[in-house]
Amino acid sequence: MPESLKDIGEFGLIRKIDELLKREGVQAPGVTLGIGDDTASFKARSGYEILVTCDAVVEGRHFLSRHITPMDLGRRSVMLNISDIGAMGGHPLYALISLGLKDETLVRDIEDMYRGFLAELNPFGASIIGGNLTESGDGIFIDITLIGEVEEGRAVRRSGAKPGDVILVTGYPGHSAAGLQLLVQSLASVEHPLVRAYNKPSHRAREGRTVALTGCATAMIDTSDGFLGDLGHICEESKVGALLALEKFPISEELRVALKILKKEPHEFFLGESDDYQLIITCGAGDVDRIRSAIALTYNGPVTEVGQVTAADKGIRLLLPEGSEQTLSAKGWDHFR
Amino acid sequence: MPESLKDIGEFGLIRKIDELLKREGVQAPGVTLGIGDDTASFKARSGYEILVTCDAVVEGRHFLSRHITPMDLGRRSVMLNISDIGAMGGHPLYALISLGLKDETLVRDIEDMYRGFLAELNPFGASIIGGNLTESGDGIFIDITLIGEVEEGRAVRRSGAKPGDVILVTGYPGHSAAGLQLLVQSLASVEHPLVRAYNKPSHRAREGRTVALTGCATAMIDTSDGFLGDLGHICEESKVGALLALEKFPISEELRVALKILKKEPHEFFLGESDDYQLIITCGAGDVDRIRSAIALTYNGPVTEVGQVTAADKGIRLLLPEGSEQTLSAKGWDHFR
Numbered sequence: 089m090p091e092s093l094k095d096i097g098e099f100g101l102i103r104k105i106d107e108l109l110k111r112e113g114v115q116a117p118g119v120t121l122g123i124g125d126d127t128a129s130f131k132a133r134s135g136y137e138i139l140v141t142c143d144a145v146v147e148g149r150h151f152l153s154r155h156i157t158p159m160d161l162g163r164r165s166v167m168l169n170i171s172d173i174g175a176m177g178g179h180p181l182y183a184l185i186s187l188g189l190k191d192e193t194l195v196r197d198i199e200d201m202y203r204g205f206l207a208e209l210n211p212f213g214a215s216i217i218g219g220n221l222t223e224s225g226d227g228i229f230i231d232i233t234l235i236g237e238v239e240e241g242r243a244v245r246r247s248g249a250k251p252g253d254v255i256l257v258t259g260y261p262g263h264s265a266a267g268l269q270l271l272v273q274s275l276a277s278v279e280h281p282l283v284r285a286y287n288k289p290s291h292r293a294r295e296g297r298t299v300a301l302t303g304c305a306t307a308m309i310d311t312s313d314g315f316l317g318d319l320g321h322i323c324e325e326s327k328v329g330a331l332l333a334l335e336k337f338p339i340s341e342e343l344r345v346a347l348k349i350l351k352k353e354p355h356e357f358f359l360g361e362s363d364d365y366q367l368i369i370t371c372g373a374g375d376v377d378r379i380r381s382a383i384a385l386t387y388n389g390p391v392t393e394v395g396q397v398t399a400a401d402k403g404i405r406l407l408l409p410e411g412s413e414q415t416l417s418a419k420g421w422d423h424f425r
Numbered sequence: 426m427p428e429s430l431k432d433i434g435e436f437g438l439i440r441k442i443d444e445l446l447k448r449e450g451v452q453a454p455g456v457t458l459g460i461g462d463d464t465a466s467f468k469a470r471s472g473y474e475i476l477v478t479c480d481a482v483v484e485g486r487h488f489l490s491r492h493i494t495p496m497d498l499g500r501r502s503v504m505l506n507i508s509d510i511g512a513m514g515g516h517p518l519y520a521l522i523s524l525g526l527k528d529e530t531l532v533r534d535i536e537d538m539y540r541g542f543l544a545e546l547n548p549f550g551a552s553i554i555g556g557n558l559t560e561s562g563d564g565i566f567i568d569i570t571l572i573g574e575v576e577e578g579r580a581v582r583r584s585g586a587k588p589g590d591v592i593l594v595t596g597y598p599g600h601s602a603a604g605l606q607l608l609v610q611s612l613a614s615v616e617h618p619l620v621r622a623y624n625k626p627s628h629r630a631r632e633g634r635t636v637a638l639t640g641c642a643t644a645m646i647d648t649s650d651g652f653l654g655d656l657g658h659i660c661e662e663s664k665v666g667a668l669l670a671l672e673k674f675p676i677s678e679e680l681r682v683a684l685k686i687l688k689k690e691p692h693e694f695f696l697g698e699s700d701d702y703q704l705i706i707t708c709g710a711g712d713v714d715r716i717r718s719a720i721a722l723t724y725n726g727p728v729t730e731v732g733q734v735t736a737a738d739k740g741i742r743l744l745l746p747e748g749s750e751q752t753l754s755a756k757g758w759d760h761f762r
Contacts, residue, residue, distance in 0.1 A: 120474055124662060125583050126509040126646060127478035129575070132469035137457055141464035142521045142557050142570060149560050175463040184479045186523075186568050220479050220568070223486050227562040231523050233479055233570040238466070246462050309463060325461060 093198070094191040098221050101198065108199055109216055113206050116181050116215040128217035130182060136237040141172040147227030155271060155278070156287055158197040161230070162204020167291050168312065169234035170208055171365040174293025175310035176245075177300020178238035180214040186231040188224025201230070212293075244300045249307040249326035249370040253397040256379060258292050259366040259389045260285075260340045261315040262357030269350055281342050291365040298382040299367070304375035309368050314361040316416060319368055320404065326370075329402040332395035332416075335409045355406075359416070370397055430535070431528040435558050438535065445536055446553055450543050453518050453552040465554035467519060473574040478509040484564030492608060492615070493624050495534040498567070499541020504628050505649065506571035507545055508702040511630025512647035513582070514637020515575035517551040523568040525561025538567070549630075581637045586644040586663035586707040590734040593716060595629050596703040596726045597622075597677045598652040599694030606687055618679050628702040635719040636704070641712035646705050651698040653753060656705055657741065663707075666739040669732035669753075672746045692743075696753070707734055 093101060106123055121129040132138055145151060145165050156164070166183060173180045185205060189198070205216060214234075267286035270276035276283050292310065299305050307326055311318045323330055339354045347354060371379050380391050395407075404416045430438060443460055458466040469475055482488060482502050493501070503520060510517045522542065526535070542553060551571075604623035607613035613620050629647065636642050644663055648655045660667055676691045684691060708716050717728050732744075741753045 121580065121582065126512040127476040127515070127573070127580075129474045129476050129513070129580055131474050131577070134471065137466045137468050138475065139464040139466050140519070140521060140555060140570075140572065142523050142555065142568075144523050144525060144557050144559050144568065146525055146559055146561050148562055172463040176466070178464070182477070184477060184570060186479050186481050186570075188481065188483055188566060218477060218479065220481050222481050222483055224483050224566065225485055225562055225564040229525060229561065229566060231479075231481065231557070231568045233477075233521060233523075235477065236464070240468070243458065243464075243466055245458065 091195040092191065093189055093193050093195065096195060101195065101221060104195065104199065105202055108202055112203065113215050114210050114213055116213055119182065119215065119217055122217045130217070133237060135240055137240050137243060139173055139176050139178040139236040139238055139243065140233065141169055142231065142233040143168040143172065144229055144231035146229045158200035159204040160287055162201035163208050164287070164289060165230040166205045166208045166232055166234070167289060167365065169232050170212070170293045171291040171310040171312065173234055173236035174291060174296035175308055175367060176238060176243045177297050177308070178236040178243065179297060180209065180212045180234055180236045180293070182215060182217045182235040183209060184233040185216055185219035187219070187221050188229040189221065190228060191223060193228065238300065242300055244305045244308040246307050246309050246322045246325040249322050249328050249397045251328055251397050251399050253306050253370040254373050254376055254393055255319070255330060255395045255397060256369045256371070256376065256391055257315065257338070257366060257394050258295065258383060258387065258391050259364060260338050260343065261311050261364045261366050262360070262362050263340070263343060264289060264364045265314070265360060265362030266343055266346045266350065266357045270346060275349055282346055285364065289363065289365050292367045292387065294386045295383045296367055298385055299369060299379055302378050302382045304371050304378050305369050306372070307370045311366045311368060312363045314359065315368065316359040316404070317361065322368065322370065323404060327400050329398040329400050330395055330404045331398050331407060332404070333407045336392060336394045338390050338392040428532040429528065430526055430530050430532065433532060438532065438558060441532065441536065442539060445539055449540065450552050451547050451550055453550055456519065456552065456554055459554045467554070470574060472577055474577050474580060476510055476513050476515040476573040476575055476580065477570065478506055479568060479570040480505040480509065481566055481568035483566045495537035496541040497624055499538035500545050501624070501626060502567040503542045503545045503569055503571070504626060504702065506569050507630045508628040508647040508649065510571055510573035511628060511633035512645055512704060513575060513580045514634050514645070515573040515580065516634060517546065517549045517571055517573045517630070519552060519554045519572040520546060521570040522553055522556035524556070524558050525566040526558065527565060528560060530565065575637065579637055581642045581645040583644050583646050583659045583662035586659050586665050586734045588665055588734050588736050590643050590707040591710050591713055591730055592656070592667060592732045592734060593706045593708070593713065593728055594652065594675065594703060594731050595632060595720060595724065595728050596701060597675050597680065598648050598701045598703050599697070599699050600677070600680060601626060601701045602697060602699030603680055603683045603687065603694045607683060612686055619683055622701065626700065626702050629704045629724065631723045632720045633704055635722055636706060636716055639715050639719045641708050641715050642706050643709070644707045648703045648705060649700045651696065652705065653696040653741070654698065659705065659707065660741060664737050666735040666737050667732055667741045668735050668744060669741070670744045673729060673731045675727050675729040
């Protein structure tokens with residue numbers, strides 16, 4: 089019978105994780121003390137700011153164990169944080185993994201989850217330097233704090249968008265939400281490209297960093313609440329509005345097919361709640377080409393101009409193909425509504 | 426009817442918390458970006474290392490809502506982390522608060538929990554710079570990442586204890602465990618000093634810092650797993666053993682009274698699982714007075730010499746009053762056994 093946490097205990101698990109990290113992980117620069125003391129420690133580089141973010145995923149709320157492998161769950165959980173560091177223009181360095189587990193959780197599943205963390209962290213030279221293990225109630229949770237760095241003063245915030253700026257978006261926001269619908273309605277297998285966009289999302293962290301290094305982006309955010317929700321965050325923090333053109337929305341062929349099956353309109357998935365970890369970027373009209381070139385260094389998907397920043401009093405509006413305008417309410421993924 | 430999370434939603438709660446922090450919190454030095462973007466950011470001081478730790482408490486596992494107020498729960502949760510930073514000799518600076526909440530959780534309870542965080546952080550000039558809110562399953566969780574700083578090379582680790590060193594302990598380890606027993610067996614009110622040691626623990630973070638600044642401590646740890654479990658961590662990391670003298674254990678009068686009611690022996694609480702957030706310190710015999718003086722700057726409780734560090738092959742032994750020795754097994758609070 090496969091070993092569970094109850095069999096080896098917390099300290100047994102810590103030892104196993106420690107061995108796995110030494111064997112399969114990388115050592116990030118600057119670490120002065122890793123796992124095994126009251127705290128971890130590191131030395132920040134001169135000329136850099138430290139970025140820090142945390143994000144939790146909860147069983148039954150953000151994932152269903154029967155629909156995702158432990159390795160993919162690990163990748164997905166740490167990727168949310170990598171995406172946040174990237175959306176500031178930063179480089180991920182150190183992760184702290186806090187897990188709430190059940191005593192019947194299998195040790196091999198936990199190890200696979202850590203392999204998922206490493207699959208995403210190793211390519212950045214980032215490492216796991218600490219964390220916490222505890223027993224949780226009826227579902228497990230994975231709460232990750234990720235620390236990164238960015239050259240001093242070069243972080244791209246949500247608050248710099250100016251009226252007249254162009255609104256760019258990478259990839260196909262909405263794919264993840266459509267994939268989730270296909271999955272829960274049992275209309276597609278886990279190999280379907282949209283289901284993969286949900287279960288195995290990718291991130292644009294490298295592109296966020298190259299965009300930041302151009303110095304041209306006025307605001308940037310990753311799409312984790314859905315395009316409209318996240319654009320709404322930029323509008324709120326920048327105190328601006330936006331005018332979006334429906335006919336410019338990037339809708340893939342795969343999504344068009346799925347829309348027929350799901351009986352939905354294209355903009356519902358594009359605008360609505362969906363965690364695709366793409367980037368929304370605002371910049372002056374003259375800087376679009378530099379931003380495109382920066383993204384194209386590592387990403388060959390679309391970068392689409394979907395609208396422009398306006399004054400705040402107009403809110404977020406949608407220009408329809410026949411020329412009329414509709415006011416949109418920016419409401420992203422709210423965990424309690 | 427009092428407002429719940431369902432009534433105001435995630436973003437409504439974020440706004441309320443943000444307002445509360447601006448009104449009642451302090452601004453830690455070095456913060457370049459606080460709550461409201463993809464990440465927070467700060468600038469590390471030259472000549473310092475960054476310390477980082479995280480600790481989660483889970484309803485039903487680490488606390489019972491009917492036995493602790495939201496404010497005390499907040500204090501207790503962040504204190505675990507402050508204690509860890511202090512046990513390295515560091516100073517706490519920035520907290521990230523990740524909460525798993527139920528949609529029926531009352532907004533005023535969350536606000537009181539934040540007041541608890543601030544009650545512990547404000548005196549250090551430390552501030553909350555980020556976090557995460559999500560819905561959890563059947564119980565809430567509070568997962569806190571705390572970042573601090575320590576002068577480069579001055580952190581006191583678990584790994585430096587040497588045979589011949591003296592083992593010191595502050596306060597009365599075991600009080601918290603005895604308080605918990607009194608509480609769950611309904612043998613004492615929440616105002617009983619031992620119950621308070623459990624519900625409203627204090628920490629020795631300031632003392633940890635002054636101890637570190639003496640440069641005399643060879644190892645240090647805070648007692649969160651229980652004296653024996655935490656001494657075991659020092660022995661494991663330092664590759665040493667220990668000889669403890671039973672008759673030297675600090676046992677308070679309050680504990681003696683409780684022991685009679687609970688029908689337990691003094692050493693059971695002192696050695697066993699208990700989260701008291703006191704310090705275990707090892708140092709050369711000639712440095713005891715300097716360590717005592719450093720601690721006495723801010724703490725007027727006992728600092729007791731309970732034994733000495735030995736070679737690893739002897740393990741951890743207990744010297745009984747009649748002169749015989751007993752080998753102890755270092756087993757702390759294991760969440761899965």
